[in-house]
Amino acid sequence: MQGVGFVIARPIVQGLASGAAVGLVAVGLVLVYKSSRVFNFAAGEFVTLGAFGTYLADFWLPFGLAVIVGIATGAIAGLLTERLVVRPLSSRPKVTILVATVAIAFAIIPIEIIRSSKTQAFPARPIVHGNAFQIFRVFVSWQQLIIVLALVVVGAGLAYFFNRTDLGLATLASSQEPTATRLMGIRLNRISMLVWGMAGALGGLAGVLLPPLNLNFFAGFGTTDVLIAAFTAAVLGGMTSVPGAFVGGVLLGIVQAGALANVNSNKFPGAPSVAVLAVLVIVLVVRPTGLLGKEA
Amino acid sequence: MAYLEVRGLRVGYGAIPVLQGIDFDVEEGKTTVLLGLNGAGKTTTVATIAGLLKPSAGTITFDGQRIEGRDPAQLVERGVALVPEGRRTFPSLTIAQNLRLGSWTKRQRRQELQATEARVYEYFPVLEERRDQLAGTMSGGEQQMLAIGRAMMSLPRLMLIDEASLGLSPRLAKTVFSIVDKINDDGVTVIIVEQNVGVLRHADNALVMEKGAIVYQGSGEELRKGDELRKTYLGAAS
Ligand SMILES: Nc1ncnc2c1ncn2[C@@H]1O[C@H](COP(=O)(O)OP(=O)(O)OP(=O)(O)O)[C@@H](O)[C@H]1O
Numbered sequence: 001m002q003g004v005g006f007v008i009a010r011p012i013v014q015g016l017a018s019g020a021a022v023g024l025v026a027v028g029l030v031l032v033y034k035s036s037r038v039f040n041f042a043a044g045e046f047v048t049l050g051a052f053g054t055y056l057a058d059f060w061l062p063f064g065l066a067v068i069v070g071i072a073t074g075a076i077a078g079l080l081t082e083r084l085v086v087r088p089l090s091s092r093p094k095v096t097i098l099v100a101t102v103a104i105a106f107a108i109i110p111i112e113i114i115r116s117s118k119t120q121a122f123p124a125r126p127i128v129h130g131n132a133f134q135i136f137r138v139f140v141s142w143q144q145l146i147i148v149l150a151l152v153v154v155g156a157g158l159a160y161f162f163n164r165t166d167l168g169l170a171t172l173a174s175s176q177e178p179t180a181t182r183l184m185g186i187r188l189n190r191i192s193m194l195v196w197g198m199a200g201a202l203g204g205l206a207g208v209l210l211p212p213l214n215l216n217f218f219a220g221f222g223t224t225d226v227l228i229a230a231f232t233a234a235v236l237g238g239m240t241s242v243p244g245a246f247v248g249g250v251l252l253g254i255v256q257a258g259a260l261a262n263v264n265s266n267k268f269p270g271a272p273s274v275a276v277l278a279v280l281v282i283v284l285v286v287r288p289t290g291l292l293g294k295e296a
Numbered sequence: 297m298a299y300l301e302v303r304g305l306r307v308g309y310g311a312i313p314v315l316q317g318i319d320f321d322v323e324e325g326k327t328t329v330l331l332g333l334n335g336a337g338k339t340t341t342v343a344t345i346a347g348l349l350k351p352s353a354g355t356i357t358f359d360g361q362r363i364e365g366r367d368p369a370q371l372v373e374r375g376v377a378l379v380p381e382g383r384r385t386f387p388s389l390t391i392a393q394n395l396r397l398g399s400w401t402k403r404q405r406r407q408e409l410q411a412t413e414a415r416v417y418e419y420f421p422v423l424e425e426r427r428d429q430l431a432g433t434m435s436g437g438e439q440q441m442l443a444i445g446r447a448m449m450s451l452p453r454l455m456l457i458d459e460a461s462l463g464l465s466p467r468l469a470k471t472v473f474s475i476v477d478k479i480n481d482d483g484v485t486v487i488i489v490e491q492n493v494g495v496l497r498h499a500d501n502a503l504v505m506e507k508g509a510i511v512y513q514g515s516g517e518e519l520r521k522g523d524e525l526r527k528t529y530l531g532a533a534s
């Protein structure tokens with residue numbers, strides 16, 4: 001018989017890690033939404049491309065560099081999306097841009113599938129193998145620990161960027177008063193590139209960190225397995241709050257892991273996805289502004 | 297050649313023409329007030345000078361160089377600052393952060409910025425008291441002061457102020473105008489858009505706009521004293 005500690009601790013440990021990775025993607029969604037008022041449905045494929053970038057680079061480069069390639073792949077995908085799709089459509093209705101980001105995902109996924117097959121699983125290597133420590137008889141792997149650390153580091157980095165640097169202030173300003181921001185001499189196009197590049201890099205980072213938890217990944221997994229959870233996390237956090245997206249991601253991860261651990265998956269498959277949707281519906285009904293629903 | 301020369305300026309929104317080819321001059325170091333009723337085209341004029349709108353025809357020459365159609369980033373760098381209609385401060389940033397962003401194009405000029413920041417706080421002590429307060433939580437008058445202070449931080453040579461007194465009590469409007477005088481005394485050329493004729497006491501020169509055209513260009517004093525002129529251009533109410 002497992003102890004109560006184990007029953008509670010296991011979903012928390014697993015959920016913290018996968019939720020932290022979802023939180024990274026959610027933060028990317030929030031940054032883009034604040035800056036462009038666009039729901040970015042291409043975000044899931046920034047994740048998949050990050051995973052592929054690392055997977056492919058690992059054949060040629062030391063793994064540490066392959067990780068950087070994965071993050072950079074996501075960043076480049078974000079930059080290209082801004083430059084080739086979002087900016088040319090910037091004077092169009094937001095829904096047009098939203099649909100265009102869906103189109104990007106639907107264009108990238110078949111390319112990934114051509115390179116593999118719909119069901120091929122690509123092995124994903126953890127950054128460090130093995131377990132780091134045990135808590136309430138739950139093993140915590142190095143990879144899980146690294147993901148949580150990555151979230152903390154990214155969170156601290158973003159807090160510093162937005163509160164302490166001129167560029168961070170300019171980014172916040174551009175989402176609050178675009179015209180006044182231009183009058184300060186700040187070029188909105190550059191801020192937009194920066195934001196999409198950051199969102200892409202965060203997606204790429206999630207794509208590097210998340211797959212090793214399941215030991216592998218599939219073409220299009222960022223869209224099928226991560227995107228909805230990330231949107232829910234972003235909405236949970238209020239859609240415009242960076243800290244809210246982090247918190248939302250972690251909470252959602254724990255809910256998913258709880259559903260996975262406590263529901264018999266033979267009788268009721270897909271419980272984690274149902275749990276995500278349940279959270280989304282509850283947030284939209286009970287507190288549509290999210291947990292921290294204000295511009296922050 | 298005047299410091300700012302506007303010639304044949306035509307500006308519209310989409311297919312709707314607003315400015316019908318206007319001409320005027322602004323002298324260096326002076327305060328020029330731009331008067332006119334609602335919809336006359338005052339905001340359109342200053343927004344075009346600041347680079348927010350692109351003219352379809354005409355030229356704007358600032359300090360000997362053509363500037364029409366350039367983007368605001370280049371213009372701020374050259375010393376053209378606009379305090380926009382409606383203040384447009386950054387509501388979720390603190391006062392200090394708002395001022396910091398004002399200096400964006402002049403970030404390297406640390407010493408001048410320090411001196412200017414001290415001057416902003418001297419002119420508007422309330423901004424110093426509340427430097428860590430979010431701009432969005434300040435009163436309309438305080439936000440107007442912040443918007444002017446933020447423009448000062450770009451180390452401008454030409455400051456355009458659109459409707460400084462809108463929504464301010466007459467007393468506060470006077471305070472703001474007297475600070476505009478100080479900014480002008482510091483060597484900044486000022487164009488101030490107003491509907492409040494009281495501003496004429498603070499102006500060297502005056503322009504009056506009507507339906508997208510300049511209908512009066514002359515001294516502020518003359519317009520203030522000449523009842524006939526005032527009635528003709530600004531209506532009986534003034
Ligand atoms: N974005 C816009 N699109 C279409 N027409 C506009 C736009 N902005 C202003 N106009 C029109 O241009 C004309 C001049 O407007 P402008 O804002 O320059 O006037 P103003 O003199 O500043 O008026 P006010 O004193 O009310 O601020 C008005 O007829 C207005 O309806």
Ligand SMILES: [Mg+2]
Pocket residue numbers: 338339340381458459
């Ligand atoms: Mg106006």
